[in-house]
Amino acid sequence: MSSIDFSWESFRADFWGKHEKLAAAEKSRLLFLPPNLATHTGLRFGRARPNSFVYIREEYRTLYSTLEKADEEGDNGEELNGFVVTGNPGIGKSLFNFYALARRLSEEKSTLYSRSGMNTLLFTKDGVFQLEAGYTRMDLASTPWVWCFHDPRDEVEDLFASCFLIATVSPSPEHYRKFTKEYTITKWYMNPWIDEAERKHWVCNENWFQKVGPILRDYTKFFNKREELMEETRRAISVHDPRSLSKVFETMASNNPFSDRAVYHRLIVVSRDLSQPLNFRVTFRSLWIENLVREVLLKTEIAIAEEIFKAHRGTGVFAGLVFERLTEDYLIGKKPERVGRFFRLEEESKGTRKFSRLAVPSVDERPHDQGKIKWYDGVENINVDSERFWIPHDKTNALFDAITFDINGSSTVIWVYQVTVSNNHIGSDKSYVSLEQIYQNVLQVTKQPPIVRYVLVLPRSNPSASISWKFPADEDGCRWIQGDVYVQFISLSHY
Structure with missing residues (x-):
């Protein structure tokens, strides 16, 4: 081994035994790094500032705690060789290594860091050393048990199998398949940027973020x-x-x-x-x-x-x-043999808004088949008539996938359809506003308060004991319009 200077030694000195510095970084969620570190690693850090920094994601804290626990307990009593950390490209898997390395240094624990295109580095109380070319797994095995943060460009190198390995890898399976077959390795999926605090820090246009998805890159x-x-x-x-x-x-x-x-x-x-x-x-x-x-x-x-x-x-x-595509045609009368049994669901207990018990027999009938599908771009464009099956052009809510109206004289029923392949569905209070707007439109047209009925549409031929539909609590001025809840089975013989 040979000693190394510049930014790596500065990084080690900044955090070795410095619990207070790590605590300050944790509080601000910004881990500042020496100026030249990005140049040495080839990685991009944070926004354009004089000093590079890593934003401390909640994911990083969760993963580090998971690693500590696994290192202590092993895998069902057996020694665990480590973790393969994967996930979508562009979510900060490689940057996790710097946060974790700072944690290890603050705890005064010798640690290895290896990135493709660089010599492997060993951080100790005496300094930062680079391992000479040609070292083997046996060379590492003769040293005390250490963690190794490995960030390969291609395949995970098996020479680190004698360490507790944390490999942050590309999601391509060929990069880690061989290693996971030969050693006791746990695969851990890093979540994308879905945490609200993360978005608040980084995102200046929420609409853009919702369009491209939770990948910061x-x-x-x-x-x-x-x-x-x-x-x-x-x-x-x-x-x-x-x-x-x-x-x-x-x-x-x-x-x-x-x-x-x-x-x-x-x-x-x-x-x-x-x-x-x-x-x-x-x-x-x-x-x-x-x-x-x-x-x-x-x-x-x-x-x-x-x-x-x-x-x-x-x-x-x-x-x-x-299934949504099929149900749209089934419920307007195409292939009526697919439209199966129809039951009312009863609330588990008053006020829970969780409907899970089949009422047998159901006293209400399913609305008649609608004449045609009508796509709409906003609820203000829905006309109150009984001849159309209204479906949003863009699926923008988790409360309903379609709306129909059953008009009988002065009485109007709004049928709210939720189409899902899941037996247990949870709605969204954010969509209560859309339904309230539809309710008010009907009231304005008919001058009579409409009745609202909810229909959960499932790909089942027969009733299932595990069916439930949970409506969330009212929040931020959004309110649930109470109404009977039903389940519509779609008969698919193969299911």
């Missing part, structure tokens, strides 16, 4: 190369027909979310599954992207859409869009 690119970014997204969709796009999403959901680079770079975002933190879930990158995919499905014939849905077995984010 994309948001930054949107400022300078907006048309290029949007064209890349459209191209990622256009290279697939509905069948092939379906297969890509099926592979993502069942195996590896990053199996198709063109798709994962532009269309999807991956985050940890809240119920199983070591697993992942896949969603569309943004509402704008989801609507682009919906436009493709709108042009798909029913038979092909049914074929695609069958292949998915009714699961996944893509299957949800396909």
